[in-house]
Amino acid sequence: MTRVNRDTLCAIFLLLGCAVLAAASFEIREPDYGQLSPAAWPRLVVGILTLLSVIYLAQSIRKGVPEPTEGESSDETRRGGIAGFFVYWRNVFWCFALFLAYLLTMPYLGMLIGGLAFVFLLLNALGGWQPKQLALHAIIAVVTVGGMWALFTFGLHVLLPPGQILGRF
Amino acid sequence: MIFENLQLAFAEIANIKTLLLMIVGVGAGLLAGAIPGFTIAMAVVLTLPFTFSMPPEQGLAMMISVLVGGLSGGLMSGILTGIPGTPSSVATTFDGFPMARKGDPGFALGLGVWSSFCGGMISAAMLVLFAPQLARVGLEFQPWDFFMLVIFALTVTASLAGKDLIKGLIAGALGLLVRTVGEDEAVGMARFDFGIDSLLGGFDFIAVLIGLFAFSQLLSDVRDPVAARRSLTDRGNIRVRIEHWRAIKALAARWPTVLRSAFIGIFVGILPGAGGSIANILAYDQAKKASKHPEEFGTGVPEGIIAPETSNNAVEGGALTPLMALGIPGDVTAAIMLGALLIHDVVPSPSFISEEPVLAYSMFIAFFAANFIMLGMQSGMLRVFVLVTRIRMYMLAGVILGFASIGVFALNNVTFDVWTLFWFGIVGFLMRQFGFPLAPMILGVVLGNIAELNLARAVAISNDLTLFVTRPWSLFFLTIALFSAAFPYFQAASARGARWTWFYAPAMLVAAALPLAMMGGAVRPWLAGLCVVVGAFLGWKAMRRVKVA
Numbered sequence: 001m002t003r004v005n006r007d008t009l010c011a012i013f014l015l016l017g018c019a020v021l022a023a024a025s026f027e028i029r030e031p032d033y034g035q036l037s038p039a040a041w042p043r044l045v046v047g048i049l050t051l052l053s054v055i056y057l058a059q060s061i062r063k064g065v066p067e068p069t070e071g072e073s074s075d076e077t078r079r080g081g082i083a084g085f086f087v088y089w090r091n092v093f094w095c096f097a098l099f100l101a102y103l104l105t106m107p108y109l110g111m112l113i114g115g116l117a118f119v120f121l122l123l124n125a126l127g128g129w130q131p132k133q134l135a136l137h138a139i140i141a142v143v144t145v146g147g148m149w150a151l152f153t154f155g156l157h158v159l160l161p162p163g164q165i166l167g168r169f
Numbered sequence: 170m171i172f173e174n175l176q177l178a179f180a181e182i183a184n185i186k187t188l189l190l191m192i193v194g195v196g197a198g199l200l201a202g203a204i205p206g207f208t209i210a211m212a213v214v215l216t217l218p219f220t221f222s223m224p225p226e227q228g229l230a231m232m233i234s235v236l237v238g239g240l241s242g243g244l245m246s247g248i249l250t251g252i253p254g255t256p257s258s259v260a261t262t263f264d265g266f267p268m269a270r271k272g273d274p275g276f277a278l279g280l281g282v283w284s285s286f287c288g289g290m291i292s293a294a295m296l297v298l299f300a301p302q303l304a305r306v307g308l309e310f311q312p313w314d315f316f317m318l319v320i321f322a323l324t325v326t327a328s329l330a331g332k333d334l335i336k337g338l339i340a341g342a343l344g345l346l347v348r349t350v351g352e353d354e355a356v357g358m359a360r361f362d363f364g365i366d367s368l369l370g371g372f373d374f375i376a377v378l379i380g381l382f383a384f385s386q387l388l389s390d391v392r393d394p395v396a397a398r399r400s401l402t403d404r405g406n407i408r409v410r411i412e413h414w415r416a417i418k419a420l421a422a423r424w425p426t427v428l429r430s431a432f433i434g435i436f437v438g439i440l441p442g443a444g445g446s447i448a449n450i451l452a453y454d455q456a457k458k459a460s461k462h463p464e465e466f467g468t469g470v471p472e473g474i475i476a477p478e479t480s481n482n483a484v485e486g487g488a489l490t491p492l493m494a495l496g497i498p499g500d501v502t503a504a505i506m507l508g509a510l511l512i513h514d515v516v517p518s519p520s521f522i523s524e525e526p527v528l529a530y531s532m533f534i535a536f537f538a539a540n541f542i543m544l545g546m547q548s549g550m551l552r553v554f555v556l557v558t559r560i561r562m563y564m565l566a567g568v569i570l571g572f573a574s575i576g577v578f579a580l581n582n583v584t585f586d587v588w589t590l591f592w593f594g595i596v597g598f599l600m601r602q603f604g605f606p607l608a609p610m611i612l613g614v615v616l617g618n619i620a621e622l623n624l625a626r627a628v629a630i631s632n633d634l635t636l637f638v639t640r641p642w643s644l645f646f647l648t649i650a651l652f653s654a655a656f657p658y659f660q661a662a663s664a665r666g667a668r669w670t671w672f673y674a675p676a677m678l679v680a681a682a683l684p685l686a687m688m689g690g691a692v693r694p695w696l697a698g699l700c701v702v703v704g705a706f707l708g709w710k711a712m713r714r715v716k717v718a
Binding site: 014021035036038041059091096123126127140141149152 | 222392564566576587603624
């Protein structure tokens with residue numbers, strides 16, 4: 001996919017988002033009091049965003065091949081195809097997937113156990129699964145997450161969410 | 170009265186607990202600053218959850234300490250390893266690393282440490298002197314003016330933060346939009362909740378900030394599996410003694426460089442969106458231009474370390490000035506400070522210093538004190554700051570992501586905030602990949618409510634919308650906003666040698682003169698006259714250049 005396509009797609013996505021939000025702004029109830037309608041400011045911002053997105057779309061179509069942006073591949077190791085795409089972004093996908101799993105399992109595992117599991121698995125996914133690393137990652141996860149949990153629970157008296165499985169933790 | 174407030178503020182800061190927290194804060198900031206990829210803003214935003222249970226004076230003192238430490242932490246790794254810890258220390262490596270390699274690392278570090286200290290102190294003094302004066306001017310502002318001030322801040326940030334103005338403006342508008350989700354503050358009507366109860370309360374903006382800034386940054390840092398597993402440097406066993414006296418003498422002999430760089434830093438800090446990353450390069454460049462031997466820059470000259478380190482530490486005093494005086498943050502870290510104040514139900518405005526004098530003076534004192542702590546800690550813990558550069562990025566990322574989730578939950582004890590962190594982490598990451606600057610979005614998130622509330626107040630006072638362009642301050646901010654929006658085009662055209670760019674500065678001066686003249690009083694009409702005279706002179710020079718060309 002070329003840069004022009006990326007920017008064009010992004011602009012189209014923004015315009016679609018603007019359309020959804022513009023439609024949603026008509027769902028906002030109008031009270032009988034107050035001078036400024038609660039929908040006025042969101043509509044103004046959505047209007048401005050729509051205008052800017054149209055300019056962005058026009059620019060992206062007109063520009064040709066723009067300069068690469070931060071994080072965009074100038075990496076020669078990047079391979080094409082869907083497999084190459086997943087290999088290139090695998091660390092990012094690991095972070096997203098494990099964080100999502102952590103959030104979804106939080107009601108069952110709680111923040112302490114879930115947090116320990118999340119940090120341990122993420123460190124292994126990013127750093128490697130050799131036995132020596134597993135031990136190091138386990139120590140890091142226990143010390144950091146356990147320490148943070150203890151600090152918030154006992155030091156700052158914040159009740160962090162317990163899990164259904166282990167009750168208190 | 171001032172003395173009484175100062176005494177009370179001093180008592181707030183000069184107690185063991187606060188001082189210990191400040192030492193921890195400076196240490197954390199120095200560590201964060203020393204690690205490439207771990208930005209100062211990330212360190213400050215991650216400190217926020219710890220401060221919510223503290224009194225505001227303590228919490229803000231700790232955050233200011235992290236900030237001051239972070240601004241100075243980058244110089245250690247920059248000078249000793251050639252890898253700048255933060256973008257604010259990039260220029261320090263130009264001469265710091267060569268000086269260290271030539272066998273003078275102790276002197277290079279001494280210059281860096283004392284330049285940072287001088288920059289911080291000058292900037293703190295300017296903050297104390299200038300913020301109350303600016304706040305007095307700010308008391309003249311009415312809702313129309315505040316609304317335009319927010320628009321101005323967003324426009325300047327958009328034009329300075331990225332290469333593409335449109336992307337910057339889109340980011341700013343997205344930030345404003347994020348704050349419209351949930352019940353509106355004026356009449357309590359649900360907006361953009363899509364039937365989801367959790368959205369009725371809106372997004373917690375601290376969770377949004379941590380997601381946008383910290384989460385997305387960490388994802389970018391670990392994207393490359395090889396780089397994520399590598400130590401940033403193997404130079405962890407460096408033994409150096411900082412040469413304090415030699416550095417102080419060198420600094421005293423080069424005081425014009427110190428002063429010039431400090432003022433560059435303060436000025437850049439006041440501009441919304443511009444921060445240490447711009448100031449250190451600008452100050453280095455000016456020091457080079459002012460030098461009798463510019464060809465020696467890059468080989469390890471003292472001025473090449475003094476200029477960037479003084480300026481990057483001076484930035485934050487500048488950035489805190491509009492925050493404390495007007496309630497408008499000067500950069501991302503100041504925006505996070507604003508968040509910290511809002512957590513404690515303190516809303517910064519022009520009356521902030523007069524209504525919350527103890528808190529305001531506590532911030533001033535903390536700024537001074539943090540610089541002294543930074544000086545002591547940098548000298549005493551040098552090896553630790555170099556050793557942290559051996560940490561592998563993936564370990565840091567994993568631990569920080571876990572910590573961020575706990576910290577964000579602790580803000581309101583709501584799991585939805587952790588989801589907010591996650592979703593905005595994705596948004597921030599995608600925005601980085603598509604080349605959208607995050608600073609305008611963050612400012613939009615922070616300033617969205619201020620803009621809407623002032624718009625509502627303005628409309629409630631009068632239906633006359635022309636007041637947005639006829640009130641002097643409002644017109645002034647609008648004029649500067651328009652010129653700042655044109656700035657990226659000016660820069661690009663100026664590089665091509667376009668003739669119209671010769672008239673940019675004269676036109677801006679003359680345009681700014683009109684609202685200044687409308688303000689009345691004794692000084693401002695004279696200032697307007699001066700703007701017109703200087704603008705006319707520059708315009709005349711530009712006309713002559715056109716004729717010659």
